[in-house]
Amino acid sequence: MDIPRYWRLKDQRYRLQGTVCEDCGHYSFPPRLVCPNCKSKRQKPFAFSGKGTVFSFTTIYQTIERYQDQVPYLVALIDLEEGVRITAQLTDVDSDEVEIGMPVEMVVRKFYADGDNGPIFYGYKFRPIATGS
Amino acid sequence: MNDILRPIKSVGIVGYGAYVPRYRIKASEISRVWRGEQDGNHLPIKQKSVPGPDEDTITMSIEAGKNALKRAAINPKKIRALWIGSESHPYAVKPSGTVVAQALDIFPANTSGDMEFACKAGTEAMQAALGYVGSGMAQYAMAVGMDTAQGRPGDALEYTAAAGGAAFIIGPASEALAELEGAFSYVTDTPDFFRRNYEKYPQHGNRFTGDPAYFHHIRAAVQTLMEGLNLKPSNFKYISFHQPNSKFPRKMAEELGFTKEQYTTGLLSPLIGNVYAGSSILGFTATLDAAQPGDRILLASFGSGAGSDAFSFVVTERLLQAKAKAPSTRWYIQRETVVDYTTYARWRGKIRK
Numbered sequence: 001m002d003i004p005r006y007w008r009l010k011d012q013r014y015r016l017q018g019t020v021c022e023d024c025g026h027y028s029f030p031p032r033l034v035c036p037n038c039k040s041k042r043q044k045p046f047a048f049s050g051k052g053t054v055f056s057f058t059t060i061y062q063t064i065e066r067y068q069d070q071v072p073y074l075v076a077l078i079d080l081e082e083g084v085r086i087t088a089q090l091t092d093v094d095s096d097e098v099e100i101g102m103p104v105e106m107v108v109r110k111f112y113a114d115g116d117n118g119p120i121f122y123g124y125k126f127r128p129i130a131t132g133s
Numbered sequence: 134m135n136d137i138l139r140p141i142k143s144v145g146i147v148g149y150g151a152y153v154p155r156y157r158i159k160a161s162e163i164s165r166v167w168r169g170e171q172d173g174n175h176l177p178i179k180q181k182s183v184p185g186p187d188e189d190t191i192t193m194s195i196e197a198g199k200n201a202l203k204r205a206a207i208n209p210k211k212i213r214a215l216w217i218g219s220e221s222h223p224y225a226v227k228p229s230g231t232v233v234a235q236a237l238d239i240f241p242a243n244t245s246g247d248m249e250f251a252c253k254a255g256t257e258a259m260q261a262a263l264g265y266v267g268s269g270m271a272q273y274a275m276a277v278g279m280d281t282a283q284g285r286p287g288d289a290l291e292y293t294a295a296a297g298g299a300a301f302i303i304g305p306a307s308e309a310l311a312e313l314e315g316a317f318s319y320v321t322d323t324p325d326f327f328r329r330n331y332e333k334y335p336q337h338g339n340r341f342t343g344d345p346a347y348f349h350h351i352r353a354a355v356q357t358l359m360e361g362l363n364l365k366p367s368n369f370k371y372i373s374f375h376q377p378n379s380k381f382p383r384k385m386a387e388e389l390g391f392t393k394e395q396y397t398t399g400l401l402s403p404l405i406g407n408v409y410a411g412s413s414i415l416g417f418t419a420t421l422d423a424a425q426p427g428d429r430i431l432l433a434s435f436g437s438g439a440g441s442d443a444f445s446f447v448v449t450e451r452l453l454q455a456k457a458k459a460p461s462t463r464w465y466i467q468r469e470t471v472v473d474y475t476t477y478a479r480w481r482g483k484i485r486k
Contacts, residue, residue, distance in 0.1 A: 122191065
């Protein structure tokens with residue numbers, strides 16, 4: 001049962017909410033109780049902008065059961081503009097369209113549904129920036 | 134007939150945002166699978182939008198809501214109501230709006246509920262938001278119309294049932310990009326289209342969906358609104374009506390005395406299909422993208438069951454600054470990745486492991 005875990009993580013998953021250290025300004029995602037840089041416990045919630053670039057990526061063909069319906073899918077290491085590197089799925093993009101260094105932005109998408117009658121879990125993925133006019 | 138609807142306080146749209154998924158399926162591809170050689174010239178649209186495998190009404194409402202917030206440039210916490218109109222809410226019980234409000238940082242001092250009125254659920258949410266702000270209950274309210282519509286494989290609806298919609302932040306007229314002049318809602322018990330509990334696909338009354346339903350209700354709402362405001366068709370720069378196909382909105386517009394120049398900008402169904410609760414309002418966002426200060430825009434939805442909400446908005450100077458802060462509706466329409474029927478069938482759950 002994933003309900004308690006996802007309930008606790010909802011601000012992280014929906015809004016990329018991490019922490020910023022009030023002493024040294026170090027950003028952390030996921031949020032930290034203690035700064036990994038200066039060991040300060042003065043950590044303030046911080047919502048990341050969601051803008052970043054692709055550091056590297058791969059295509060997943062073999063995965064755990066809850067993601068079986070989605071294969072093949074792309075997973076990338078994303079360098080957020082605040083200087084934090086995170087792992088996330090890519091969406092709205094084909095593997096031959098992805099490049100290292102490609103600018104991306106965070107979107108909320110469906111992670112998976114817990115069977116036919118369980119909850120649906122949502123969270124961050126990244127896609128090429130939608131800037132069009 | 135009754136008076137038109139006007140709130141006590143002057144209100145308008147302070148932010149708007151569109152969203153359409155990137156994927157499309159050609160009507161000819163659907164026809165190839167179900168009708169073989171018998172397609173010919175009778176397809177209702179060219180293609181329709183298809184949601185990606187990780188998209189639903191909740192994720193798409195977040196996308197449109199983010200665009201509306203970018204244009205409004207307000208603190209999301211000041212939005213005190215979030216209503217989402219759809220006939221494809223991911224849950225039967227659990228509001229879509231709770232997830233969307235959390236994701237858009239609107240929570241927790243807001244009311245939220247899912248609206249359902251077939252294809253006019255989005256304008257139903259707008260009416261509620263206009264009243265909520267117009268009464269002074271709240272400074273801002275967000276109304277969304279969004280759908281990932283489903284059609285039974287091979288059914289006439291499968292050619293058009295598409296995905297997309299729009300979000301609007303309603304606020305005081307002094308901050309509005311487009312000010313409300315007046316509205317009118319017209320509803321009768323007309324069972325032209327419906328989906329019973331626990332059924333996956335809706336049923337429709339074939340030809341009954343035309344004259345007694347679509348045409349009668351939009352005609353009544355639009356004519357009453359124009360009479361109430363003492364306006365005639367030539368007073369409007371743009372119109373956007375509900376778009377279940379390419380033919381109905383054109384026919385309705387011409388019968389009411391509107392010209393091609395007035396309805397073309399907001400007519401999106403030939404390229405993306407019928408996005409149900411998002412249909413007329415998505416067309417409306419395309420007209421806002423094109424509009425200049427002083428332009429008057431007529432919006433009229435239609436929802437099966439049946440009813441129509443009609444609104445008259447007048448564009449203000451503020452729109453010019455706001456437009457470019459989020460992707461235009463045309464940009465969403467023009468980005469397209471075409472998928473085949475098998476991919477579409479897998480993503481839409483028509484085939485399962």
